[in-house]
Amino acid sequence: MDCLFCKIAAGEIPSAKVYEDEKVYAFRDIEPQAPVHILIIPKVHIKSANEINDENCAIVGHIFSVAAKIAAQEGIAEDGYRIVNNCGEGGGQTVGHLHFHMLGGRALAWPPG
């Protein structure tokens, strides 16, 4: 399958890895929008949040438990951070493999643009 993030998770395309286990891969965004900007992805190909269902939804809980570990590692747990998923073109999704942005290290405005 011709998927950028599948290739990154498989190590076929280089990335700045911050965490990996059998189910999840996390790496630094190539165009960081904050001092800490990490993408957390499932290794299994899920196109978007629209494709989360009763069979595959456990990965989302796992991703959030991994996110809490990464936040502690990155030193942003106490100050706070944002986890964002962009779904579909209208939601700003540009890569068709489910991913969660972790943004931190600066004050984040709300609502996002």
Ligand code: AMP
């Ligand atoms: P989204 O717009 O929510 O689909 O987010 C896709 C994100 O992937 C963007 O923030 C991009 O900067 C990031 N991105 C695209 N290609 C790469 C890459 N090769 N390595 C790391 N991050 C990437």
Ligand code: ZN
């Ligand atoms: Zn993929």
